[in-house]
Amino acid sequence: MRGSNIDYLLPVIGVVGLVMVWYVTVWLEVVDPVLLPSPVQTFEALWKGMAGGKLGFDFIKTVERTTLATLIAAAIAIPLGILLGSSERVYRSFEFVVDFFRSTPASALFPLFLVLFGVGDKTKIAVAAFGAALVILFNVAYGVMNARKTRILAARVMGASRLRILTDVMLLESLPQTFIGLRNGVSLALVIIVVAEMFIGSRDGLGQRVFEAQQLFEMPEMYAGIFAAGALGYGLNLLFLFIERQFVHWSGK
Numbered sequence: 001m002r003g004s005n006i007d008y009l010l011p012v013i014g015v016v017g018l019v020m021v022w023y024v025t026v027w028l029e030v031v032d033p034v035l036l037p038s039p040v041q042t043f044e045a046l047w048k049g050m051a052g053g054k055l056g057f058d059f060i061k062t063v064e065r066t067t068l069a070t071l072i073a074a075a076i077a078i079p080l081g082i083l084l085g086s087s088e089r090v091y092r093s094f095e096f097v098v099d100f101f102r103s104t105p106a107s108a109l110f111p112l113f114l115v116l117f118g119v120g121d122k123t124k125i126a127v128a129a130f131g132a133a134l135v136i137l138f139n140v141a142y143g144v145m146n147a148r149k150t151r152i153l154a155a156r157v158m159g160a161s162r163l164r165i166l167t168d169v170m171l172l173e174s175l176p177q178t179f180i181g182l183r184n185g186v187s188l189a190l191v192i193i194v195v196a197e198m199f200i201g202s203r204d205g206l207g208q209r210v211f212e213a214q215q216l217f218e219m220p221e222m223y224a225g226i227f228a229a230g231a232l233g234y235g236l237n238l239l240f241l242f243i244e245r246q247f248v249h250w251s252g253k
Contacts, residue, residue, distance in 0.1 A: 037220045045220035046227055055221070058209040059228050062193055065121065065205065066236070069128035069189040074182060077133040081140025081178075086170060091141055098141075102134040106192045110200065124196040131192050132185035139181025143174030179244040186236050194229055206232070 019039050025031060026038045049055025084091045109127055117123040197207025206229045213222035 034217075035219060037223065041220045042223045042227070046224035049221065049224050050228065054204075055206075055209060055224060055228060058204050058206050058225070059232065061204045062190070062197065062206040062229070063232065065125055065193045065197075066128070066186065066190045066232075069125045069193065070132055070182070070186045072125070072129040073132035073136055073185055073189065076129075077136035077181075077185075078140050078178065081137045081181075082144055082171060082174070084137070085141035085144025085174065088145060091145065098134060098138060101130075102138060106131040106188075107195060110196070114200065119201040123200055124193055124202070127196060128189040128192040132189040135188055136178070136181040136185040139177045139184070140174055143177025143181075144170045146173075146177070175248045176244075179240060179248060183237055183240045183244075186240060187233055190229070190233050190236065 022036075022039050026033060026036060046055070050059065084094060106127055109130070110123075113123045113127045113130075117126055193205070194207035194210075196202070197205035198211040199207075202208040206225050210222055210225035210229070213219070213225060
């Protein structure tokens with residue numbers, strides 16, 4: 001019991017260590033204090049910004065865009081991934097296209113999406129959904145293709161139709177890999193959204209907040225925005241891990 005309690009405290013050690021190094025760095029003035037404020041100043045700016053300042057509003061806007069982009073990506077990529085993964089020949093036919101765009105930096109596609117959707121939320125959400133969809137698609141197809149052959153053969157022996165095998169066997173078998181794709185997809189969507197908020201005519205969002213604070217030399221507010229973005233990404237990852245453990249508790253059995 002005592003060992004398990006200590007294990008829960010292990011992540012705190014890294015956080016405390018990071019704050020201590022930060023304090024020492026500021027105290028010794030290794031970095032110009034103007035460029036690196038103390039942890040107290042930064043967390044004070046974070047608290048004020050999230051409690052009643054503009055940072056809280058920007059945080060919510062980024063959550064909305066990231067969530068919408070991820071939902072759009074999942075709605076498109078999961079069915080396509082199942083269809084592609086159910087036939088290895090079909091997947092191999094589209095493998096180059098999927099891998100090519102998956103390997104292309106999303107920032108390089110900003111001009112294309114600006115031409116298609118103009119300046120606004122549509123562009124940010126569309127480019128984030130595009131990037132996330134490719135990651136989810138690849139993982140879902142991979143999960144379907146690597147479904148356990150014994151279970152598929154057993155279903156065929158029992159007279160299950162191809163559609164029944166696809167929905168009841170392959171889909172369930174691919175869920176662990178699907179959730180890996182969803183976790184990677186939501187992380188990528190957040191990155192793209194924050195970068196887009198910085199550079200695609202945005203008036204709100206964490207990316208715009210960080211960029212504006214940097215331009216105005218408001219360093220505590222800038223670091224507060226960075227920490228808010230990091231906390232959001234970490235929280236989304238934990239959320240998908242929790243959902244995965246609830247629905248894919250049988251993984252590996």
